Amino acid sequence: MKAWFAQHRAAMGSALRRLWATPLNTLLSLLVIAIALTLPAFGYVLLDNLRDMGGDPSGTQQMSLFMEVDASRKDVGEIESRLRQAASGKWRFVSKEEALKRLKSSEDMAEIVDSLPRNPLPDAFVVELTRTDPEALEVLRKEIAGWPKVAHVQLDSAWIKRLDAFLKLARLALWMLAGIFGAGLVAVTFNTIRLQVMAQAAEIELARIIGATDAFIRRPFYYFGALQGGLGGLVAAGLVFGGMALLAAPVADLAALYGTQYALRAPGAGEVIALAGMGALLGWLGAQLSVSLSLRKFD
Amino acid sequence: MIVASQLSKRYPGGYEALKDVSFEIPAGGLVFITGHSGAGKTTLIKLMASIERPTAGSLVVNGQNLSALRRSALPYVRRHLGLIFQDQKLLFDRSALDNVLLPLQIAGLPRREAVRRAQAALDKVGLLAREKAMPIALSGGEQQRLAIARAVVNRPAVLIADEPTGNLDEASAAEIMTLFADFNRVGVTVVIATHDRHWVEAGQPQVLQLDHGRLV
Known part of the structure; x- marks a missing residue:
C-alpha cells in the first residue's frame, strides 16, 4: 500500500517535472485546451444567465x-x-x-x-x-x-415559450459545441503524449526490460494528461471570468435602457471545479488512448 | 539455477537462431557463452532475460519456467535478474545515481532506502564519487560499470551480461571481469556471452559454445 502511494506520488512528480521542463510547450498546450474549454463554458454561463432572466418574477408570468x-x-x-x-x-x-x-x-x-x-x-x-x-x-x-x-x-406566456424553445435549442447547440471541443482537447492531449512517448522511447524500453509493469510505465502519462487538462480548465475559467468582466459594463448599460438593473451572474466555485474536472477527465482520456496506441510498438 | 531443455527459437520469417539447446547452470555458477557472431549468443541471453520467448522447449530460471509464464508475470521475473547489455542502455538525461535508482523505483522502494542502496551499488563498482555525473561525462569503462551497478542494485540471484567488454580496452575489460568474479564469489550466478576467448581461457569456467544455433 505504501509502495503504491509512493509510486503514484513519483508518477505525479514526474508528470509535473515534464510540464515544467518545457514551459513554452506547456503554455501553448494549456492555451489550446483552455480555448477549447472556454467557448462552451462561456456559452453555458450566458445561457444560465438568460434562464435567470426568464425566471425573473417581476411581472413576466x-x-x-x-x-x-x-x-x-x-x-x-x-x-x-x-x-x-x-x-x-x-x-x-x-x-x-x-x-x-x-x-x-x-x-x-x-x-x-x-x-x-x-x-x-x-x-x-x-x-x-x-x-x-x-x-x-x-x-x-x-x-x-x-x-x-x-x-x-x-x-402572457407566448414569449416564455419562445424563450424556452430558444434556450432548448441553444443548450443543444452548446452540447454539440462542447462535444466538438472536448474531442479537440482529447486530440491535443493525444498528440502531446504521443510525442512524449517517442521522446522517452529509450527509458520506456529499458524500464520494460528490467521489470516495469505496464501500469508503472503508463502512470506518469496519465497524470500528465489529467494535470494538463485540469490546468487548462482552470485557465479556461480565468478566461470566462475575464470575458464576463468585459461584458459587465455593456450589459448594465443595456439593462438601464430597459429601465432595469441587471448584473451577470459569475460562475461559482463548484462550476470552476467542474470545468477543471472535465478538463482533467478529457486529458486523462486522451492520454489513455495515446499511451495504449504508442506503447504497442514496445511489445 | 538455469535449466534449458531442447530449447529452440525461430524468428518470424523462419530464421532459426537456436536449435534444440539443452544445458544446466548450477546456482552460483559462472558460465561463458561463446561462439561466432550470429551463433545465437544474444538470442540465448534474451531468452534467459525473458525479453524474448522460446518457440519450443523449456527454460527454467530461478525456478520459473519462462516459456509457460503469463505476460503479466514477466515484469516480476525480470526484477530478479541483473541484465547488462553491450550498449549499456544508460539513460543520458539523468545522473549516474538516478540511472541506478530506476530498478528500485520500479520495485517501489521508498526513496531514502533506494538512494542508500543505489549508493552502495555505485560504491561497489567504484563510482560513488561520480554519482552526480551524467553518463555522457563517463568513460566507456565507467559507463559499463555504471550499467553493472544498475544491474546489481536489486541484489539479483542471476547476472546476465551480453558482450559486456565488447567496446572496452583491455584494462577496462579486466576491471569488468574482476567485478563479475567478485559477484560470483558471493554466490551470484553469472552468465556472460562473449566472443573474446581470452577471458574464457583465463579461468576454469563452464563454457557453452554455440555454433549456428547449436551447442557444441
Whole structure:
C-alpha cells in the first residue's frame, strides 16, 4: 500500500517535472485546451444567465382572468376562494369600476369613456404565478377557463415559450459545441503524449526490460494528461471570468435602457471545479488512448 | 539455477537462431557463452532475460519456467535478474545515481532506502564519487560499470551480461571481469556471452559454445 502511494506520488512528480521542463510547450498546450474549454463554458454561463432572466418574477408570468360582464359579487367571491385553493401565486382583484377609472386617467381616453352609456369593462383578476414552465401554465389556464362566470383567461406566456424553445435549442447547440471541443482537447492531449512517448522511447524500453509493469510505465502519462487538462480548465475559467468582466459594463448599460438593473451572474466555485474536472477527465482520456496506441510498438 | 531443455527459437520469417539447446547452470555458477557472431549468443541471453520467448522447449530460471509464464508475470521475473547489455542502455538525461535508482523505483522502494542502496551499488563498482555525473561525462569503462551497478542494485540471484567488454580496452575489460568474479564469489550466478576467448581461457569456467544455433 505504501509502495503504491509512493509510486503514484513519483508518477505525479514526474508528470509535473515534464510540464515544467518545457514551459513554452506547456503554455501553448494549456492555451489550446483552455480555448477549447472556454467557448462552451462561456456559452453555458450566458445561457444560465438568460434562464435567470426568464425566471425573473417581476411581472413576466402574469395571467389575466376576465369575468363575464354580468358576473355578480358572489361569483367574484367564488373565484377568489378557488384561486386561494389553487394557491398558484399572488393575485389582485381589479373591479370593473377600478378598471374604468384607470382607463379614464389615461390621456385621450377620458372623453371616450365619458361618452359610453354604461361601463363595458368586466371584473378581473391579475394573477402572478409562481410556476414558470409553459406546459404547467397551459394546464392551469385551461382549468381556470372552465370555472363558472369566467369569460376569458389570458396567459402572457407566448414569449416564455419562445424563450424556452430558444434556450432548448441553444443548450443543444452548446452540447454539440462542447462535444466538438472536448474531442479537440482529447486530440491535443493525444498528440502531446504521443510525442512524449517517442521522446522517452529509450527509458520506456529499458524500464520494460528490467521489470516495469505496464501500469508503472503508463502512470506518469496519465497524470500528465489529467494535470494538463485540469490546468487548462482552470485557465479556461480565468478566461470566462475575464470575458464576463468585459461584458459587465455593456450589459448594465443595456439593462438601464430597459429601465432595469441587471448584473451577470459569475460562475461559482463548484462550476470552476467542474470545468477543471472535465478538463482533467478529457486529458486523462486522451492520454489513455495515446499511451495504449504508442506503447504497442514496445511489445 | 538455469535449466534449458531442447530449447529452440525461430524468428518470424523462419530464421532459426537456436536449435534444440539443452544445458544446466548450477546456482552460483559462472558460465561463458561463446561462439561466432550470429551463433545465437544474444538470442540465448534474451531468452534467459525473458525479453524474448522460446518457440519450443523449456527454460527454467530461478525456478520459473519462462516459456509457460503469463505476460503479466514477466515484469516480476525480470526484477530478479541483473541484465547488462553491450550498449549499456544508460539513460543520458539523468545522473549516474538516478540511472541506478530506476530498478528500485520500479520495485517501489521508498526513496531514502533506494538512494542508500543505489549508493552502495555505485560504491561497489567504484563510482560513488561520480554519482552526480551524467553518463555522457563517463568513460566507456565507467559507463559499463555504471550499467553493472544498475544491474546489481536489486541484489539479483542471476547476472546476465551480453558482450559486456565488447567496446572496452583491455584494462577496462579486466576491471569488468574482476567485478563479475567478485559477484560470483558471493554466490551470484553469472552468465556472460562473449566472443573474446581470452577471458574464457583465463579461468576454469563452464563454457557453452554455440555454433549456428547449436551447442557444441
